[in-house]
Amino acid sequence: MSDASRCPEVDFDHHSPEFNADADGAWRRLRETSPVAWSEHHGGFWVVADYEGNHEVLKHHEVFTSERWPVDDGWGTSFIPKSVQGGITLPLEVDPPDHIAVRQLLNPLLSPAASEAMRPRVTHWTTKHIDAVIEAGECDLLYDITSPVPAHITLEWLGYPLEHAETTSSAFHDMLGYAPGTEGFDRGFENIGKTFEILVDTIAARRAEPRDDVISSLMTQELFGEPVDDDTILNMCIVLVGGGVDTTTSLTSSALVHLDRDRELRRRLVAEPELLGPATEEFLRMYPPLATIARTARQDTELRGCPVSAGDRVLVSRHSANFDAGQFENPDEFVADRFPNRHVSFGLGVHRCVGSHLARLMFREMLTQILERMPDYEIDQSALAPYPDRGFAQGWVRLPARFTPGSGGLA
Amino acid sequence: MRIRVDRSRCSGHALCFGTAPQLFSVDDDGYSNVDELEVPAGLEEQAQRGMLACPERAISIDDAEFRSGDRR
Numbered sequence: 001m002s003d004a005s006r007c008p009e010v011d012f013d014h015h016s017p018e019f020n021a022d023a024d025g026a027w028r029r030l031r032e033t034s035p036v037a038w039s040e041h042h043g044g045f046w047v048v049a050d051y052e053g054n055h056e057v058l059k060h061h062e063v064f065t066s067e068r069w070p071v072d073d074g075w076g077t078s079f080i081p082k083s084v085q086g087g088i089t090l091p092l093e094v095d096p097p098d099h100i101a102v103r104q105l106l107n108p109l110l111s112p113a114a115s116e117a118m119r120p121r122v123t124h125w126t127t128k129h130i131d132a133v134i135e136a137g138e139c140d141l142l143y144d145i146t147s148p149v150p151a152h153i154t155l156e157w158l159g160y161p162l163e164h165a166e167t168t169s170s171a172f173h174d175m176l177g178y179a180p181g182t183e184g185f186d187r188g189f190e191n192i193g194k195t196f197e198i199l200v201d202t203i204a205a206r207r208a209e210p211r212d213d214v215i216s217s218l219m220t221q222e223l224f225g226e227p228v229d230d231d232t233i234l235n236m237c238i239v240l241v242g243g244g245v246d247t248t249t250s251l252t253s254s255a256l257v258h259l260d261r262d263r264e265l266r267r268r269l270v271a272e273p274e275l276l277g278p279a280t281e282e283f284l285r286m287y288p289p290l291a292t293i294a295r296t297a298r299q300d301t302e303l304r305g306c307p308v309s310a311g312d313r314v315l316v317s318r319h320s321a322n323f324d325a326g327q328f329e330n331p332d333e334f335v336a337d338r339f340p341n342r343h344v345s346f347g348l349g350v351h352r353c354v355g356s357h358l359a360r361l362m363f364r365e366m367l368t369q370i371l372e373r374m375p376d377y378e379i380d381q382s383a384l385a386p387y388p389d390r391g392f393a394q395g396w397v398r399l400p401a402r403f404t405p406g407s408g409g410l411a
Numbered sequence: 412m413r414i415r416v417d418r419s420r421c422s423g424h425a426l427c428f429g430t431a432p433q434l435f436s437v438d439d440d441g442y443s444n445v446d447e448l449e450v451p452a453g454l455e456e457q458a459q460r461g462m463l464a465c466p467e468r469a470i471s472i473d474d475a476e477f478r479s480g481d482r483r
Contacts (some may be wrong), residue, residue: 059467107440112425181466324419340463348467352422 006038006046006307013041014080014292014315014391023390027320032061036304042081045294045313046303051324051344053304057295057316058348061095064295064314066351068093079392080294080315089239090232092351098224099350104219105221105228106236106354109214115357118157122365125152129409130373137405141377142398145370147173147245150362154244158237159213160202168195172246177397179388198236203230214240240355247289248359251397252366254287257396258334259371260379265336270371276364279336285343286334291319291394293347318344319394375383412450412474414458416443420469427470431461443469 012030013019019026019169027049030037035050048057057064068077068088077093090093091102108114129149133139151169156162174188203215207230210216215237221228259266269275297312308314322343323331346353352361368378378401385397414434416427425441427434434457438444450458450472459477462470472478 047447055468107423111440112428112437113439339460342463342466342468344466346424346466349422352424352467 008034008037008306008404010034010039010047011041012037012038012039012047013391014047015042015217020388020390023319023394024323025264027317027323028316031324032321036306038306043313045080046306046308046314048314048316049320050304051321051327054316054318054321054344055348056303057314058293058344058351061099061350063147063298063301065095065298066093066295067095069296069298070311077296078294080313087231087235090236091354092239095352101223103354105218105223106240109217110354110358112357115361117391118153118358119361119365122153122154124368125149125156126362126365128145130369134373134406138400138402140398141256141370141379141401142173142253143170144248146249146256146366146399147367148195150252151245151246151375153358153362154241154268157214157242159206159211159215160237160241161198164198165376167191168198168241169245169249171195172242173249173395176246176387176389176393176395186409195241196234196238199241203233203237243353243355244268244358246393246395248362249284250289250393251359252363252401253396254289254394255283255367256370256399256401257379257384258283258287260377260381260401264332265334266371266375268336269367270375273368275336276367278339278341280360281343282334282336282338284345285338285341286324286326287394288318288322288343288345289393289395290345291390292392293315316392318347373399373406377401377403412455412460412472412477413447414462415447415471415473416445417469417471418443418446420467422467424466426464426466427461430464431457434458435461443455 012029030047031049036048036053039045039047048054065078072088074085076084076086076089091099091106094102126149133144147169148166152162152164154166155165165207171188171191174184177191178184178188206216207219210219215233218228218233220237223232269279274351292315294315295316297308297310297314299310301308322345325331346356380400383398383400387393387395387397421443423441425437427443428437434450434454436444455477458472462472
């Protein structure tokens with residue numbers, strides 16, 4: 001495979017310091033010069049930086065698979081390079097027809113109506129976390145609100161013991177927010193291990209004594225004609241926790257940073273709350289929490305004129321697609337009521353984010369309450385740091401802020 | 412005017428329904444449950460907005476005038 005001629009070839013590495021010094025610029029150069037190109041880094045991969053390329057790859061799972069193909073080597077396929085070892089994650093790493101069976105279990109749990117039914121809990125956890133800091137007049141908007149709120153909502157729904165909620169939310173956040181080899185990363189890694197142990201114990205406890213939660217409800221279901229076993233539940237829980245805890249955090253944090261810099265937009269959102277609906281899509285477009293996703297070509301094919309061979313790895317940039325001028329007029333500009341706004345932040349095709357409806361609900365509730373209760377918040381811009389590696393996930397490490405103290409206990 | 416929904420492309424974003432609820436309908440999980448529908452007079456613009464909201468580009472309209480908002 002490696003001696004096949006592949007063109008155009010670019011020197012592109014989404015994990016390099018050069019990339020991370022200016023990720024927007026790196027994607028723009030690629031998008032404008034060679035939207036599909038071959039890179040020799042990380043064992044070789046195609047990188048897809050335009051909107052149409054996203055559609056071509058993500059909508060054709062029969063050609064560009066999420067499965068471990070041709071063999072399961074024990075490594076997850078979502079990242080380039082492959083960096084997570086373990087069992088096949090469901091439904092991320094299965095395509096139809098198996099994928100359909102798994103999604104049929106999960107879709108009803110996160111459907112528009114099921115998400116709407118969670119609204120009282122979304123309001124509760126948002127109010128509670130803001131109450132805890134509102135009188136102080138200062139907090140870390142990330143560690144006090146945007147990280148723990150989605151975590152408590154997701155983990156409560158799942159049936160995970162909430163006394164460990166922040167161990168889990170900070171685990172995912174720390175692993176993305178700090179570079180490997182640092183204390184923050186090591187702390188995250190350790191807490192991911194604890195999260196696994198807690199999940200295993202919780203699943204065993206629900207098996208013995210079911211409750212009214214997602215873990216217990218999955219136990220009553222069948223998959224591929226068999227009752228769902230504990231390994232499968234663990235596997236789905238990891239995906240639901242990983243998908244639920246740091247992603248909405250990043251989206252909300254990015255919106256808060258944006259609104260710290262654009263006070264006029266903040267005033268507009270306070271004055272016209274109905275604008276938050278379309279603005280949510282624009283925040284999603286400009287700040288997709290997961291910038292890229294990987295696939296593997298299952299057959300020889302042509303992608304936007306480039307010769308792809310069976311077995312080639314393909315990195316798709318959703319972030320770059322969202323700034324494609326062929327799809328979005330003035331893509332660098334935040335247009336609160338932009339329409340159409342067909343961003344790809346939740347992915348496309350069969351693997352479209354199963355939690356998108358709940359994510360929008362959580363985002364809007366957090367933003368609405370923050371704008372109501374701390375409308376004059378100011379982030380300490382000198383303490384702002386983006387994730388050190390934005391080749392996969394993008395967000396902010398912490399958001400120290402001050403605001404006029406309000407009164408708590410509104411819950 | 413008729414709307415066609417290619418349900419093999421629908422991935423359950425439910426944005427057609429979210430944008431034009433008087434026209435589009437989705438099942439409990441958020442996936443379109445119509446293949447084709449006649450647009451009542453006066454709702455043409457709603458139909459176009461619903462089409463343009465679909466990130467999967469699964470919706471089409473048989474009227475050239477209302478296809479024009481599409482930048483694909």
